[in-house]
Amino acid sequence: MKDLIKFLTRYxxxxFIIMIVVPWLSAPFLGKKTFKRFTPGALxxxxxxxxxxxxxxxxLWWLFHKRLVPKVIGELPLIIGPFFIGTLWIMKFTFGNFKRYLLTNFFIDAFFVYIHVPILKKLGYASLIRLRKFNFLLIFLFKAVLLYLFQMIFEKKIMR
Structure with missing residues (x-):
């Protein structure tokens, strides 16, 4: 583990660039229709x-100690990489079935909060400060519901 930390710190x-690029490699497999349909919600x-x-x-709920670009939020590689593309994939396979959507988000968000966040902390990338993991998970689930509502309204009002 120490060798991995040294490697990741050195490079x-x-x-960060890999974190952004790798999820985007899956974008062509989403399909043009899916990409167009769910991009407004993902944005x-x-x-x-x-x-x-x-x-x-x-x-001080959380801090990102390392950044791709100085004076830009440290979350940026996660947001424009796995979060954006992951949102499109989740919407593609679950939109229209709220129960499946919420369960999928719960498992992915729980994995991020309880498995990925401790790894980010060990790597010195980010850490929770004044926020418990459970509260962090609730924030993620709130955003999932907000996204679903946005997409429903967007499709009813704008996509007519």
């Missing part, structure tokens, strides 16, 4: 997450 900018929730991150940093 952290490269790791909406990504913007929401950026605003949430600014509030979180101010209130």
């Amino acid at each position: 952290e900018k490269f790791v 909406f929730i990504c913007i929401f997450v950026v605003i949430e991150s600014l509030v979180a940093h101010k209130r």
Whole structure:
């Protein structure tokens, strides 16, 4: 584990770029129709997450200690990489079945909060400060419901 930490620390900018690029390699498999349909919702929730991150940093809910670009939030590689593309994939396979959507989000978010966040902490990338893991999970689930509502309204009002 120490060797992995040394490697990731030494090449952290490269790791951040990989974190962004690898999820985007799956984008062509989403299909053009899916990409067009769910991109507005994914953009909406990504913007929401950026605003949430600014509030979180101010209130010390969590901190990202390393950044791809100075003076830009440390969450950016996660937001524009796995979060954006993951949102599209989840919406593709679950939109229209809220129970499946919420269960899928619960398991993915729980994995992130309880497995991935401790790894990020060990790597010195990020850590929770004034927020418990359970509360962090609730925030993720709130965003999932918000995204679903946005997509429903978007499709009813705008996509007519």
